[in-house]
Amino acid sequence: MAEKHSRGAPSTPRKGGATAPPREGERIAKLLARAGVASRREVERMIGEGRIALNGAVLDTPATVLPNLKGVTVDGNPVARAEAARLFCFHKPSGLITAERDPRGRPTIYNALRNALPKDTPRLMPVGRLDLNTEGLLLLTNDGELKRAMELPASGIPRTYRARAHGDITQPQLEELIEGITIEGVRYGPIDAHLERRTGRNQWIELTLTEGKNREVRRVLEHLGLQVSRLLRTAYGPFTLGDLPRGAAAEIKQADVERFRKQLARESRA
Known part of the structure; x- marks a missing residue:
């Protein structure tokens, strides 16, 4: 059974000690939507159902930020690179x-x-x-x-x-x-x-x-x-x-x- 995993890009310090949201990459729902897996809303539902994983670890939040879809699987299947919009x-x-x-x-x-x-x-x-x-x-x-x-x-x-x-x-x-x-x-x-x-x-x-x-x-x-x-x-x-x-x-x-x-x-x- 795959382990639950919540992942995001590292935060960057703000003045005064606060942290700014990560800037590198994009949310996984957006990346998967662009790749034609499903709409953003459907991807969020799939994450809630434990169907999406990164390097074998099941994701539990659509706030996950990634530079690309390398290592991402849906229902155990690797996600192909996004094609040009057709x-x-x-x-x-x-x-x-x-x-x-x-x-x-x-x-x-x-x-x-x-x-x-x-x-x-x-x-x-x-x-x-x-x-x-x-x-x-x-x-x-x-x-x-x-x-x-x-x-x-x-x-x-x-x-x-x-x-x-x-x-x-x-x-x-x-x-x-x-x-x-x-x-x-x-x-x-x-x-x-x-x-x-x-x-x-x-x-x-x-x-x-x-x-x-x-x-x-x-x-x-x-x-x-x-x-x-x-x-x-x-x-x-x-x-x-x-x-x-x-x-x-x-x-x-x-x-x-x-x-x-x-x-x-x-x-x-x-």
């Missing part, structure tokens, strides 16, 4: 759960991805989620830090959806959503909504938002008296669904990924 577009069909497994046995995106991705693709994590019955653009990455940055509401990354809905609505009513709306105590931020076309009481509506709260588009439109029969995400930041076939996946060019990462970093410092 990003994939996936056209999620309706009827798939955005999760690795479902307790109820429903099919997940990973069932479809087995056939949609090349065999040598690293472990990928979804950027955000799409509901069971929502289809369209789902981004996936091997980099936990990129995933986290893209999901944070503070990043303000726009997501665009097209909804087919039944009922009566006017463009002026939709324009009021730009001020945000509160539904049953939940505040939804600004939504830029446009009535695309109408046939009788059926219409297509395009909506762009930056928060992406759970079932946000459906709840807002239902609050306005509409019944949503189809919901499709068409864009996430600068990345668009385009003509990617349903159930297919495609890798985004590395140069575009790096350009986007740099833009995110600049905006986070602003």
